Amino acid sequence: MKPEEVLINCGEMFHLISNYVDDAVDPALRARMEKHFRTCRHCTAVLDGTRNVIRLVGDDQTFEVPASFSKKLYAKLDEYLKATQK
Amino acid sequence: MKTLEIPRPTELNLVERVLAGDHAAFYDLIRPYERMVFRTAVSVLNNEADAEEVAQEAVLKAFKNLASFRREAKFSTWLVQITLNEARMRLRKYRAGLYESLDAGQESDDGDYIPKDYADWREIPSEALAKTELRQALAKALQTLAPMYREILVLRDMEQLSTAEAAEALGISEASAKTRLSRARLMMRDALAPGYDGAWSSGEGYKKVRPF
Secondary structure, three states: OOHHHOOOOHHHHHHHHHHHHOOOOOHHHHHHHHHHHHHOHHHHHHHHHHHHHHHHHOOOOOOOOOOOHHHHHHHHHHHHHHHHHO | OOOOOOOHHHHHHHHHHHHOOOOOHHHHHHHHHHHHHHHHHHHHHOOHHHHHHHHHHHHHHHHHOHHHOOOOOOHHHHHHHHHHHHHHHHHHHHHOOOOOOOOOOOOOOOOOOOOOOOOOOOOOOHHHHHOHHHHHHHHHHHHHOOHHHHHHHHHHHHOOOOHHHHHHHHOOOHHHHHHHHHHHHHHHHHHHHHHOOOHHHHOOOOOOOOOO
16 A cells, blocks of 8 residues: 555544645645545535635625724824824 | 735835835825734724724834834735734733733644534525625624634635734744634634525525534
8 A cells, every 4th residue: 555545534634624725735645635535525514614614704795894994094194194294 | 815916016115105204105005904904903802993993003003113114024914913913912901900811711722623513515605695694604703713713714814814924923833823724714614514504595594404
């Protein structure tokens, strides 16, 4: 048996899925993980869910910044700059 | 990439202009990052009203300390660092008089995290994103994370910092950043996947799904 064919268990997979999604696992490990995904519905579900979390958290529609935030920020900045420029 | 990427020479050029006395250039320097500053503050404080104030303080601090910005550093990472510091100072003020330190009560970031549930969560219909239920569930899930997990998740997955940049801003190792991020993502999945049975798009409410 070649070393890359050593099986990975689900516990190890849960630890690695985040790095896998970030493309931060080496090719040999990636191949072993892909083999595991092909036969494990649990890990595939965790993988899909992790990707969905990343997509949702990264979506600009998901977390709104209060509409007045920008205005108040620049008002504060104006005020400070005016005071220092005297 | 969600964050507007300004070519480096332009950004450095803006820094030079501000330092040379052109204060108006500071507005152009900050504008692409204003949302990032706010959301970073929320990740620490878990409160929008405080985060607004802290974001303002952080931006003023960035202006006052611009001369100390190292040209080889990334402006966004520097700004995130200032924001995290300001937010933590605010938190410390609130906790003054209490016995617990900032890190007390936080879970250690080693040890395994086992998903609670293997609900299938394959696709997000794009219309589901527009649903209030999903947005509320996401906000709630994020609010219930311990700060160490919320911070890394916001910096990496919301603000799209690289692992190295996020680790630098948080003052932790890259290995630690990866472990925390992994946990944060798994906990978010646990919080959201079981509800994802069409409830977000059908409006039928929450149902647990355990297909296995």
